[in-house]
Amino acid sequence: MIGDAACAGIHRVSPPYAVSVVVEPVRHYSNKSALLPPPLVELQKLADLLPNLTTSATPQEQVSWSLRRRLEPALVKQITTEYEAGATTPSLCETYGLSKTGILRLLRDEGVALRRRPLRSDQVALAKKMYESGHPIAAIATRLDTSYNNVRQRLIKEGVELRPRGGSYR
Known part of the structure; x- marks a missing residue:
């Protein structure tokens, strides 16, 4: 049998599974050395390039979301x-x-009285006519230069039966 020092890189399994695995040296003899972690000296050089964050005397001002x-x-x-x-x-x-x-x-x-822009009667009539002819509320709101909810609430108040959301038509 071969000596233990010579077999250090070979793993032998007894039959019936005669498999052998050969372990190669990695560092200077392999193109896989780039995958290994860098030596400690190189890491220390990189750490020295970073600014010292722990000794910062000026606290950073927090930005308020309010x-x-x-x-x-x-x-x-x-x-x-x-x-x-x-x-x-x-x-x-x-x-x-x-x-x-x-x-x-x-x-x-600030105590400012907010303006509400209710739809005029001619706008309500137009909105009702457009909706009943199949236009979506969003398109009507854009045409009348008002909000979706303003048109929707006014159609409900006028007794118009609203279609299910999502663009369904009868």
Whole structure:
């Protein structure tokens, strides 16, 4: 039999499963050395390149998600002034990059009386006619320059039987 030192890389299994596995040296003799973890010295070099994050003396300022805390009082005053002068909430949203809900909450908090734009009787008649001819509520709302919910609620009030949602037609 061969000596133990010579068989260090070979694993022998007794019959009937005569299988042998040969283990190769990896480092300098293999093209798989790139898959091995880098030596400790290289890791230390990379760690030295990073800024020292633990000794930072200036605490980072947390960003508030609250709209009231993010906006300057002068900007809030400007938004309320524009709304009271006749600007619509969608135009304010586009101008200031805020959501409609945020704008409305801000205006409500400032005590501004919110405008409601109910549909006129001719618009209600048109909405009813369009809906009964098969147009979706969203298209009617776009045509009348109002919200989906405004049209929907007015159709219900007029006694129109609404179709199931999802574009189903009779």
